[in-house]
Amino acid sequence: MANESRPTILVVDDTPDNLAVVGGILGSEYRVRVANSGERALHVANSDPRPELILLDIMMPGMDGYETLRRLREDPATRNIPVIFVTAMDADNDEAVGLQMGAVDYVTKPIRPAILLARIRTRLELQAARDHLARQNEILEARVAKRTREVELIKDVGMHALATLAEKRDNETGNHLLRTRGYIEVLMTDLAQRPEFAELTPLRQKLIAKAAPLHDIGKVGIPDAILLKPGRLTPEEFEIMKTHARIGADALDEAIARVLTDRQQNQPAEEDRYSLDFLEAAREIAGGHHEKWDGSGYPRGLKGDEIPLSARLMALADVFDALISKRHYKIAFPLEEAIRIIVDGRGKHFDPRIVDCFLQRIEDFTSIADRYADHPDEAGKETP
Numbered sequence: 001m002a003n004e005s006r007p008t009i010l011v012v013d014d015t016p017d018n019l020a021v022v023g024g025i026l027g028s029e030y031r032v033r034v035a036n037s038g039e040r041a042l043h044v045a046n047s048d049p050r051p052e053l054i055l056l057d058i059m060m061p062g063m064d065g066y067e068t069l070r071r072l073r074e075d076p077a078t079r080n081i082p083v084i085f086v087t088a089m090d091a092d093n094d095e096a097v098g099l100q101m102g103a104v105d106y107v108t109k110p111i112r113p114a115i116l117l118a119r120i121r122t123r124l125e126l127q128a129a130r131d132h133l134a135r136q137n138e139i140l141e142a143r144v145a146k147r148t149r150e151v152e153l154i155k156d157v158g159m160h161a162l163a164t165l166a167e168k169r170d171n172e173t174g175n176h177l178l179r180t181r182g183y184i185e186v187l188m189t190d191l192a193q194r195p196e197f198a199e200l201t202p203l204r205q206k207l208i209a210k211a212a213p214l215h216d217i218g219k220v221g222i223p224d225a226i227l228l229k230p231g232r233l234t235p236e237e238f239e240i241m242k243t244h245a246r247i248g249a250d251a252l253d254e255a256i257a258r259v260l261t262d263r264q265q266n267q268p269a270e271e272d273r274y275s276l277d278f279l280e281a282a283r284e285i286a287g288g289h290h291e292k293w294d295g296s297g298y299p300r301g302l303k304g305d306e307i308p309l310s311a312r313l314m315a316l317a318d319v320f321d322a323l324i325s326k327r328h329y330k331i332a333f334p335l336e337e338a339i340r341i342i343v344d345g346r347g348k349h350f351d352p353r354i355v356d357c358f359l360q361r362i363e364d365f366t367s368i369a370d371r372y373a374d375h376p377d378e379a380g381k382e383t384p
Contacts, residue, residue, distance in 0.1 A: 006031045007124055010051035012041040012068065013086070014060040018109075022055060022086070025113045026120070038063030042071055045078045053123055055107075058087040058098070066101060073102050082123050086111070175372040176321060177213040182368035183317035185209050190357050197353075199309060204281075207274075208310045211282035215289050215314050218248025230329055242290070246299040249287025255279050284308035289315050292349045304351075312351045316342065316358060319349070324369055335366060 008031045011022045016036070023032045033051060035041040038060055045051060054072070058065035065085060072078045084105040085098045098106060105119050188208065192200035219227060222244050226237045233241060256279045288302065288311025295303030297315075307315075323338035333341070339362065346355040358365065 007052045008033060008049045009120065010035065010041065010044055010054045012036075012038070012054060012060075012065070013057040015057075018057070022111060022116075025111065025116060029117070030120075037061075038065070038068035038071070041068055042075075042078075045072060045081065046075070051081060052127065053120060054081055054083045055086045055120075056083050056103075058085055066097065069098070069101050069103060082127055084119060084123065086116075175374050176325065178372040179321050179368055180215070180314065180317040181209055181212045182372065183320065183365055184212050184313045186361050186364045186368070187313055187317070187354060187357050190361065191354070194353075197309070207278050207281045208285070208313065211278055211285055211310070212314060212317075214248070214252070214282040215285045215318060216244065216248070217251065217282075217286055218244035218246065221247040232329070242298050245287055245290050249283050249299075252279055252283035252286055256283065281310050284310045285314045287311070289318055291315065293351050294348045297349075307351075312354055316350050316354050319345070320358070320365065321369070325374065 006029065009026055010033045011019055011026070012035045013019050013022070014036050019034045019036065023034060026032050031049065033044055033049075035044045039062065041054070041056070045054065056065045056068060060068075063071075065087070069083055069085075072081065072083065082104045083102065084107055085103050086107045086109065088109040104123055107116055107119055185205070188200050188205045191197040192205065222241060226233065226240055229237065256276060259276055259279065285308075287299065288308050291297035291300065291302045291307045291311060292315070293304060293307070293312070295301055297307075320338060320342060323333045323341060324335060326332040339359075342350065342355060342358060346352050
């Protein structure tokens, strides 16, 4: 059993006497495997027990030591095995070539046992230290990844709870948040294939989808008498209702400012950029989802591409969901009527390209509406 635990050394030399000499030197401390050619060395290096170190002769017929080393380094299974050249060549340029190719050391013939053993011990100890460090790094990376997932989960739950709170004040359900996020994800999947929507990288899509539930966060600042009014709002009340977009954007602006202040004071890690990008996407959506393509929306009267893409996506998703859903002030519109209203708003309320994408993915929209329906028998249907 003791032999099984000893490090394995592969000795490569085309001369049987040399293999015997080196094997005799190493045999008391190491398990020795031998190969009498470069081709054979490649085979042995890829078979069990795999060597922890290779002693490689340079001057061999057929595949020489340089070519053997090149092949070892090309193979992912053997590229990290340390190689010590053992050769009668002693020119400085030959040594430099071997080291540049990836050899870790150079031992000349005739072999001096003490020097050879010392070099091998040093290299094996160094390799063991590197392997240990690599394992520790893997463990640390796994812990960091786990902690990152936990933080992301906590943040997502907190943000969703906050968004749901705003929706609850409006007598809506959290399903509205799920539906509008689903609609946006469908739109982004298609639009991302077009050159004019190159900004929709996978990361950007993820940020927009996660930020979408915060679109009406500003409703927490609207009085209940207006927010919950069952009938049509007066012009004065509607002006107050419209302020929810700016309230939400301002609140998220303040959150961004606080994060930036903390970054300057505490110099947090670069990954905090993700949090800032998330908050900026949420601010765009909260402040811009009531803007209209023709400039007649609010709160800023932005027009066309002045409106952030994230807000243009939410504009369509939010209106479609409002149309097919029963609210305390309206019945649910039939699906056909909701589609007609969206089409009528093409180039006026909505980005024409987003409307065209919507029309191509109607089945996906209705599937999402059904899956997350507040009242499955009412979604998209005429109310008796």
